[in-house]
Amino acid sequence: MAFTKWDGESLPPALKAHVLLLVLSLLPTVVYIPYSLSVVLHAALTVYVGSWRSVKAEPPQESMTHRDAMKFPIVGSCVLFGLFLCFRYIPKWLVNLLLSGYITLLGAFAINAVTLPFVNQLFTEATRRKVLKLPSFPAVPFVSKEPTPLELTVPELLLCVPSLGLGVWYACTKHWVANNALGIAFSLLGIESVSLGSFKTAATLLSGLFVYDIFWVFCTPVMVSVAKNFDAPIKLLFPRESLRALHTAAAAGAASKPNFAMLGLGDIVIPGLFVALMLRYDVQSNFKTSYFQSVFWGYVGGLGTTIFVMNYFKAAQPALLYIVPAVLLTVAAHAALRGEFSSLWHYQEDHVAQQEAEEAAAAGKAVEPKKQQ
Numbered sequence: 001m002a003f004t005k006w007d008g009e010s011l012p013p014a015l016k017a018h019v020l021l022l023v024l025s026l027l028p029t030v031v032y033i034p035y036s037l038s039v040v041l042h043a044a045l046t047v048y049v050g051s052w053r054s055v056k057a058e059p060p061q062e063s064m065t066h067r068d069a070m071k072f073p074i075v076g077s078c079v080l081f082g083l084f085l086c087f088r089y090i091p092k093w094l095v096n097l098l099l100s101g102y103i104t105l106l107g108a109f110a111i112n113a114v115t116l117p118f119v120n121q122l123f124t125e126a127t128r129r130k131v132l133k134l135p136s137f138p139a140v141p142f143v144s145k146e147p148t149p150l151e152l153t154v155p156e157l158l159l160c161v162p163s164l165g166l167g168v169w170y171a172c173t174k175h176w177v178a179n180n181a182l183g184i185a186f187s188l189l190g191i192e193s194v195s196l197g198s199f200k201t202a203a204t205l206l207s208g209l210f211v212y213d214i215f216w217v218f219c220t221p222v223m224v225s226v227a228k229n230f231d232a233p234i235k236l237l238f239p240r241e242s243l244r245a246l247h248t249a250a251a252a253g254a255a256s257k258p259n260f261a262m263l264g265l266g267d268i269v270i271p272g273l274f275v276a277l278m279l280r281y282d283v284q285s286n287f288k289t290s291y292f293q294s295v296f297w298g299y300v301g302g303l304g305t306t307i308f309v310m311n312y313f314k315a316a317q318p319a320l321l322y323i324v325p326a327v328l329l330t331v332a333a334h335a336a337l338r339g340e341f342s343s344l345w346h347y348q349e350d351h352v353a354q355q356e357a358e359e360a361a362a363a364g365k366a367v368e369p370k371k372q373q
Contacts (some may be wrong), residue, residue, distance in 0.1 A: 003283050005057040009128070012117050014052035021045040025180060028239060035238040035261040036307045042236055043268050044300050046184055050191030050269075051276040051292070055283050059351035060195035069196070069205035073212040084222045087229045100232035101171065107182030107233050108167035110189045112159045119155045127154050174231060176260060182233035187265055191272040197352040199344055202274045206324045209270055213318035224316050227262060235262045267319040271299050271327055278331060281347060291344070294334040295327050302326030 006013055024041055027033060033041075054060065064072075086095045120128055132154065136147040152160070170178035196202040216223040227235060237260040279292040302323035310317045335341040 003055075003286065005055050005283070006053065007057050009117060009120055011121060012053050013055065014049055017045060017049045017052070021049055021184070025177070025184065029177060032239070032242045035240050036311065038238045039236075039261060039263050039307055040300060040303055042180070042184070042238070043263060043303055044296075046187045046268055047191065047272040047275050047299060048296065050188045050272050051279045051296075053188060053192040054195075054276040055280055056192075059349075061193045063195045063197045063349075063352060063355075064201055064205065065197065066201045066204060069201045070208065072205055073208035076209070076212060077216070080216060080222060080226060083226045083230065087226065092229055096229075096231045099230070103232045103234065104167045104171050104182065107170070107186060108160075108163040110185035111163040111166055111182065112156060114185045114188050115159060115163075116155060119159055123155055130154055132157055170233065176237040176239070176258075179233045180236050183236045183265055186233065187268045187272065190265075190269040191276050194273055195349060195351075196273050196277050198348040199277070199346070202277055203328060206270070206274060206320075206328060209266075209320050210324040213320035217316060217318035217321075223318075227264060235264045236268075237262055263319065267303070267323065270320070271302075271323050274327055275299055277349075280349065281344070289338070289340070291331055291334055294330045298326040298330030299323060301330075 012018065021042075024038075024045060028038060083095075130153060131151050134150040134152060136149045138147055166178055166181060169175065170182060196205065213223075240259040240261055275292065275295050278295045282289050282292045302325070303319065305322040305326070306317050306319045309322070331344070332341065335344045
């Protein structure tokens with residue numbers, strides 16, 4: 001029996017994993033969980049849930065090309081170093097005010113998008129299809145030339161209240177629970193909405209970011225400095241201390257800041273895109289292959305190794321240094337044992353193959369008139 005892909009509106013697949021992720025996100029507020037275990041569980045469940053949400057009937061909203069994958073580490077390096085210079089020469093509070101406010105607003109929209117399939121179930125089909133037209137956003141210089149129309153369905157409008165409320169809570173308090181809620185929503189939406197398109201593109205992206213992570217963490221203070229100074233939900237925070245210590249620090253105010261371990265969203269989303277790609281590969285083969293299991297546990301093992309090395313050396317570690325070899329080598333070894341490495345290496349998702357065929361056809365049509373001349 002063929003697997004039925006998600007339509008994006010009904011309840012998403014892996015419902016139990018969704019519930020576990022929600023419980024895990026709230027559990028540290030009542031029970032202390034060792035941060036090493038909490039990091040691995042949060043990241044693994046987020047990748048697992050995001051991967052299953054990516055198995056949709058419709059092609060993903062965004063697809064990365066091989067050229068995009070080659071440029072990504074360079075563009076990322078420019079952005080990272082730019083942020084480092086901003087924090088060095090511009091008041092920290094001003095940079096965080098501008099950037100974290102924008103990112104927090106995006107996070108509220110991410111919360112809305114991630115929870116929408118669940119809220120949709122409370123309404124009839126006719127109500128879900130009803131679109132409410134709101135005042136348009138005005139044109140923004142260098143961003144949009146014309147006003148942006150704002151249209152929301154009834155469920156989306158209903159979700160705006162708690163989503164924006166969560167964003168305001170984070171903006172006002174910077175509470176780590178609100179930070180993690182926004183960060184997990186970003187991660188789920190990223191893994192769900194973006195496709196790497198092919199195994200070659202995935203291998204190129206991961207290999208480039210492997211070097212990127214090593215350079216900016218080990219060779220410069222840039223990555224660690226930006227992560228510590230950038231007060232926005234671009235990372236997940238995990239208490240290193242007991243709940244009593246957290247309450248004591250909160251009561252003491254700025255004089256005693258609580259101690260948190262952190263994991264950047266890139267260490268979740270980037271490998272998560274590859275894990276999701278392997279899941280869709282298994283779905284396409286009607287689960288005659290099981291690369292998803294191999295790459296998922298490879299991710300868990302790579303992240304666990306990161307935490308172990310970090311605790312052993314008492315120093316920040318580039319997570320992709322351990323995650324990238326773990327996920328690529330587990331899949332490569334699995335494919336080699338099955339004699340499928342060549343077919344996996346040349347694998348492309350249907351929408352990518354179709355897009356390349358259309359581009360080739362368009363290029364052929366463009367050449368014909370020149371030949372006639």
